[in-house]
Amino acid sequence: MIKADTFTFKILRYDAREPGSKPRFATYRIRVIPGLTVLAVLIRIRDEIDGTLSFRSSCRSAVCGSCSMVINGKIDLACRTQVAAFNTDTIILEPLPNFEVIRDLVVDMAPFWQMYEKVQPYLIRHSPVPEKELPQSEEDRRRIDQFVNCILCACCYGACPVLAREPGYVGPAAAAKLERFILDSRDERPAGALEILNDEKGVWGCDTLLRCIDACPKDVRPTDAIVGLRKTMLKHRFQNMRGKAKDEA
Amino acid sequence: MIEHDILIVGGGLTGLRAAVGLCDRFNVGLISKVYPVRSHSIAAQGGINAPLANNPDSRDDSWEKHTFDTVKGSDYLADQDAAEIMCREAAPIVYEMEHWGCPFSRLPDGTIAQRPFGGAGYPRTCYSADITGHVLLNTLYERAVAKGVKIYPEWFVAALCIEDGRCHGVVAMDTHSGELVPARAKATFFGTGGYGRVYQHSTNALINTGSGIGMAYKAGVPLKDMEFVQFHPTSLIGTNILMTEGCRGEGAYLLNNQGERFMQRYVPTAMELAPRDIVSRCIQTEMNEGRGFDHPLGKHVHLDLRHLGEQKIQERLPGIRKICIDFIGIDPVFEPIPVMPGQHYSMGGIDVNGRCASEVRGFYAGGECSCVSVHGANRLGGNSLLETIVFGKIAARAILEDLEGGAPEPETKPLLRLKDEVEAKIQRLTGPGREKPYLLQAELSAVMSGKVGIFRTREAMEQALQTLLEAKERYRNVGVPSPARYMNYELTNALELEYMLEVVHTTILGALLREESRGAHFRLDFPDRNDRDWLKHTIARMGADGQPVISSKEVVITRYEPKERKY
Ligand SMILES: Cc1cc2nc3c(=O)[nH]c(=O)nc-3n(C[C@H](O)[C@H](O)[C@H](O)COP(=O)(O)OP(=O)(O)OC[C@H]3O[C@@H](n4cnc5c(N)ncnc54)[C@H](O)[C@@H]3O)c2cc1C
Ligand code: SF4
Ligand code: SF4
Ligand code: FES
Numbered sequence: 001m002i003k004a005d006t007f008t009f010k011i012l013r014y015d016a017r018e019p020g021s022k023p024r025f026a027t028y029r030i031r032v033i034p035g036l037t038v039l040a041v042l043i044r045i046r047d048e049i050d051g052t053l054s055f056r057s058s059c060r061s062a063v064c065g066s067c068s069m070v071i072n073g074k075i076d077l078a079c080r081t082q083v084a085a086f087n088t089d090t091i092i093l094e095p096l097p098n099f100e101v102i103r104d105l106v107v108d109m110a111p112f113w114q115m116y117e118k119v120q121p122y123l124i125r126h127s128p129v130p131e132k133e134l135p136q137s138e139e140d141r142r143r144i145d146q147f148v149n150c151i152l153c154a155c156c157y158g159a160c161p162v163l164a165r166e167p168g169y170v171g172p173a174a175a176a177k178l179e180r181f182i183l184d185s186r187d188e189r190p191a192g193a194l195e196i197l198n199d200e201k202g203v204w205g206c207d208t209l210l211r212c213i214d215a216c217p218k219d220v221r222p223t224d225a226i227v228g229l230r231k232t233m234l235k236h237r238f239q240n241m242r243g244k245a246k247d248e249a
Numbered sequence: 250m251i252e253h254d255i256l257i258v259g260g261g262l263t264g265l266r267a268a269v270g271l272c273d274r275f276n277v278g279l280i281s282k283v284y285p286v287r288s289h290s291i292a293a294q295g296g297i298n299a300p301l302a303n304n305p306d307s308r309d310d311s312w313e314k315h316t317f318d319t320v321k322g323s324d325y326l327a328d329q330d331a332a333e334i335m336c337r338e339a340a341p342i343v344y345e346m347e348h349w350g351c352p353f354s355r356l357p358d359g360t361i362a363q364r365p366f367g368g369a370g371y372p373r374t375c376y377s378a379d380i381t382g383h384v385l386l387n388t389l390y391e392r393a394v395a396k397g398v399k400i401y402p403e404w405f406v407a408a409l410c411i412e413d414g415r416c417h418g419v420v421a422m423d424t425h426s427g428e429l430v431p432a433r434a435k436a437t438f439f440g441t442g443g444y445g446r447v448y449q450h451s452t453n454a455l456i457n458t459g460s461g462i463g464m465a466y467k468a469g470v471p472l473k474d475m476e477f478v479q480f481h482p483t484s485l486i487g488t489n490i491l492m493t494e495g496c497r498g499e500g501a502y503l504l505n506n507q508g509e510r511f512m513q514r515y516v517p518t519a520m521e522l523a524p525r526d527i528v529s530r531c532i533q534t535e536m537n538e539g540r541g542f543d544h545p546l547g548k549h550v551h552l553d554l555r556h557l558g559e560q561k562i563q564e565r566l567p568g569i570r571k572i573c574i575d576f577i578g579i580d581p582v583f584e585p586i587p588v589m590p591g592q593h594y595s596m597g598g599i600d601v602n603g604r605c606a607s608e609v610r611g612f613y614a615g616g617e618c619s620c621v622s623v624h625g626a627n628r629l630g631g632n633s634l635l636e637t638i639v640f641g642k643i644a645a646r647a648i649l650e651d652l653e654g655g656a657p658e659p660e661t662k663p664l665l666r667l668k669d670e671v672e673a674k675i676q677r678l679t680g681p682g683r684e685k686p687y688l689l690q691a692e693l694s695a696v697m698s699g700k701v702g703i704f705r706t707r708e709a710m711e712q713a714l715q716t717l718l719e720a721k722e723r724y725r726n727v728g729v730p731s732p733a734r735y736m737n738y739e740l741t742n743a744l745e746l747e748y749m750l751e752v753v754h755t756t757i758l759g760a761l762l763r764e765e766s767r768g769a770h771f772r773l774d775f776p777d778r779n780d781r782d783w784l785k786h787t788i789a790r791m792g793a794d795g796q797p798v799i800s801s802k803e804v805v806i807t808r809y810e811p812k813e814r815k816y
Contacts, residue, residue: 004545017735033545035487035577043455047687051739052731056283059454061490062575063383064287080575102425103736109284113402122391123350132301133347135359141352148352148377148384152286186350 004033007083009041011053012094013104023101025092026050032083038091039067039079042105055105062217065153069105070094075155075215096158098167112154115170119178119196124189140185147180147225149218156212156222162205169205170197172212172222179225182232191236194229203229250661253278253399255648256418256434258406258461260285262382262634263440263616265389266641267648268398274649278432279398280421282405282456282741285390289442289454290637293382294493294568296364296374297638298631299339303360307371312336314370317809319632322368323625324768324778325811326474326786326804331603331621333807335632338639343375346638351388353377366630367494367524374631379493379568385634404430405741406461407671409437409468409612412663416611420668424741427734429671431664435656436611436648439465440641443595443617444752449691449698450547451592452484452491461618463748465599466755470607471790473620473802475752476759477596479628479769480703482528484591487546488576492569492588494630496552497521499565503532504551504585505540511550526627526769529590533703536589544587551585558582590703594633596624596769597756600788600802605644611656613648615640622786625804626768671744675734678743682728686743689727693720693753701757706773710761717753724750755789755797762799763787768814780811 007030014023028045039057046053055078056066062080071081072092083091099107156172163169178197181187197203203226212222253276257268260281268279281288300310315336320327347353347361354362354377365372377384393400403424410417410431418433444459445451466472482503483492497503503521505511515531516523523531532550535541541548554562554569559582562570566581573579573586598620601607605615615621616637623636693716700713724747729740765779766772786802 015733017733035546037488037576040488046739047685047691051685051687051729052733052737054736054738056287058283058287058456059289059292060488061292061572063380064283064291064454066283066287082575082578084578103733106736108425113284117394120395122395125348129348131344133344133353133361136355137359138355138357141355144352148387149380151291151383181350184350184352 004031007032008090010092014101015103036083038081054103065151068096068153068155075159077217098158098163115174119174121177126188134186143183144180146220147176150220155215159211159215168201170202176222176225179228198233251432253434255436257438259440261288261290262637263641265393266638267438267645269392270645272396272398280401280404284402289457290382290386294379296376296381296631297634298373299343300373304363304372310371318369320809322629324814326625328805329807330805332623335623335639342638349388349392352384368629408667409464410664410667411468417659417663420671431668433659439614440616441618445592447753448592449694450489458745459752460745460748463751466751471600471788472755473600473786475597475755476770477626479594480529480590481593482590483588486549486587489591502553504553505535506542511535529703549587549589552588553585554581594628604647613644615644679729679732682726684723684727686727686746704773714757759787
């Protein structure tokens with residue numbers, strides 16, 4: 001039958017603006033019934049015990065990408081994680097790595113969005129627009145499916161070891177976004193558009209250890225995108241070389 | 250102080266579409282309390298209606314037929330001229346979204362796929378698997394990035410500035426710094442979304458407080474048809490996450506605690522696939538009469554998919570299976586899903602005309618926060634996403650016209666005065682008060698779900714009104730312990746609560762006064778529709794003493810004479 005168990009929540013709290021403030025774990029003991037998510041408990045702590053606790057949330061259904069954090073050492077969305085899913089009655093919550101903390105579990109997402117904007121994350125076309133839709137086959141639509149599913153939650157960004165040492169690295173999500181458009185049968189961006197990521201801060205920076213894939217709550221595989229982009233770049237380089245060789249001949 | 254020609258409040262579909270339509274000609278600033286892609290629009294699953302006639306079964310669909318279905322679905326309370334505008338624009342805006350990159354699902358011939366939806370004569374709902382809101386919102390956000398729209402993410406608008414019958418802008422808080430910033434503009438547009446969270450059980454995002462609606466009302470803009478609130482029959486207990494109509498479309502049963510398919514007793518012809526409002530009332534009746542299940546997370550009935558078998562569930566409803574496993578620890582292949590009806594959509598909102606203009610010069614609104622009205626007493630599935638994009642576009646056109654016609658300069662002084670008022674309010678709220686804002690909101694929303702929900706009676710609603718009036722008193726004692734302004738969600742909640750109280754107040758009054766049953770508004774004490782007395786919109790306006798004054802407005806009827814709404 002339905003049981004309630006008492007869980008201990010340890011939440012890393014920090015106020016970056018408060019002079020002298022140091023990160024510290026605050027402990028809360030909460031009775032939890034099966035079915036409750038980590039986000040639901042965070043909301044209860046905030047509403048009933050300690051209103052100063054800061055964390056982001058919006059959809060509470062794993063579609064908006066607001067509530068990424070580290071839960072017992074694993075990066076995930078708080079709203080889709082069951083409290084009872086761990087073999088322990090202690091839950092430790094920490095802010096997403098690779099970002100500056102603003103307050104408690106809220107980090108400054110600005111660098112993530114800068115990388116997103118850098119890749120020109122939109123459909124680019126030059127041909128005249130038809131009156132009705134641009135046709136696309138079901139198969140072509142399927143090719144972009146996994147990348148279309150990305151909710152821009154930055155779990156992958158937080159998990160990426162390259163970003164931990166090289167903050168200028170573009171990161172998995174932005175690369176996946178670019179590949180989403182490159183693979184779209186309707187997109188007409190010139191080959192040169194890939195040059196933005198054709199260096200060590202771009203796709204060549206990735207060590208392909210796949211941490212981003214483990215962290216993604218939406219089954220997106222950013223590394224597929226990175227490998228795909230590398231291939232396309234190599235193909236272009238090869239074609240350019242051939243083209244040049246022909247010109248010179 | 251920040252200054253733009255036009256301020257857009259809201260980064261959902263409506264706000265983004267308006268911004269994209271204006272930014273080539275004018276200097277636009279878009280303010281949103283969350284990053285735009287975190288807006289509630291992201292959650293829409295099913296699709297967007299447009300009579301493209303792509304589906305083999307919908308070859309002779311047309312905007313006229315779409316208009317008729319919309320008007321009938323509205324229980325004849327929609328303004329027919331506005332519904333007509335929306336349905337005429339439907340196909341062009343779906344094509345436009347596609348041209349901008351929206352990854353719709355496709356039919357074998359490469360055209361946009363369409364599926365059948367409740368209340369529609371043809372399969373005309375365009376979709377992308379079960380993530381239609383996600384793909385539409387991402388596409389519009391991408392478009393806004395491409396066009397370089399200036400966005401103020403995680404800025405919270407705290408008050409709307411209207412003085413001398415004109416709008417001058419808003420006072421906003423940058424939640425990263427905690428600073429209060431007056432924002433001045435010739436035109437201000439609200440696309441601030443619905444008021445689902447004034448109900449305890451809601452399928453809406455947690456941020457859907459309706460604060461934009463309450464804010465406009467407090468600044469003097471009237472509201473329309475606030476009593477019309479749609480309840481979806483099947484939401485997961487606890488979180489109230491939507492369990493799409495698609496489950497029943499695929500053949501799921503609704504069962505009570507006797508294991509009985511109770512729909513048989515109510516609508517034997519349509520069974521589980523009767524219209525939303527009717528199924529919600531049946532489920533509520535079962536629970537009220539003791540045939541529901543008890544659970545610490547709430548009373549419920551069962552939505553049973555088991556007989557469909559694992560293969561079909563995994564193929565057609567993978568998202569639903571995942572949600573059940575992640576959010577309640579139940580695999581619908583082996584166990585029935587515990588569901589209850591939940592608030593789903595706000596038909597009422599800021600009173601605007603077919604151009605999204607309010608009666609105040611320089612103030613406009615569109616999308617779920619507004620009431621044009623295209624949905625009347627009941628919205629059809631797939632028509633709301635349509636409304637957001639169509640009216641975002643129409644608002645942009647209207648604002649262009651109005652500004653090019655020469656709009657008066659907005660004034661700074663009223664904005665600075667308003668900023669001081671908000672400052673004083675925050676000082677008061679961060680004082681020693683005893684009431685916790687979140688708990689007050691929770692109590693109030695529980696009363697709304699219990700007493701102003703699916704079934705309404707004078708007696709219950711009078712009790713709700715009493716609770717509301719007490720809550721307004723208690724609001725004076727709200728105290729937020731942390732005086733820090735940045736990322737202080739309790740403080741922004743306290744500020745929003747003031748506006749939620751007005752949303753609740755106007756909703757209860759509208760529902761009390763409307764002595765008939767129409768669409769989603771069902772009065773046990775007046776169970777019939779009454780066109781003679783009530784074929785009209787409810788208008789709520791704040792009186793000089795701060796109390797709501799209710800009046801009414803004619804419904805526009807062009808070509809569809811009101812008939813009984815039968816399915
Ligand atoms: C679960 C679910 C499924 C749905 N599925 C469908 C469907 O299949 N088809 C369909 O047609 N409709 C559907 N709907 C309805 C539809 O999704 C919404 O009506 C629509 O997305 C609302 O869009 P909007 O632009 O008006 O507002 P929203 O998307 O809610 O955006 C509101 C914006 O306003 C901002 N905001 C609000 N207040 C403030 C403030 N005070 N200061 C600053 N910013 C503020 C927010 O940050 C946000 O960006 C569904 C609804 C739900 C709940
Ligand atoms: S595979 Fe590449 S992008 Fe993904 S986590 Fe590893 S280094 Fe980062
Ligand atoms: S790829 Fe996955 S983890 Fe990364 S932002 Fe997208 S959804 Fe989140
Ligand atoms: S709250 Fe939206 S993803 Fe968790």
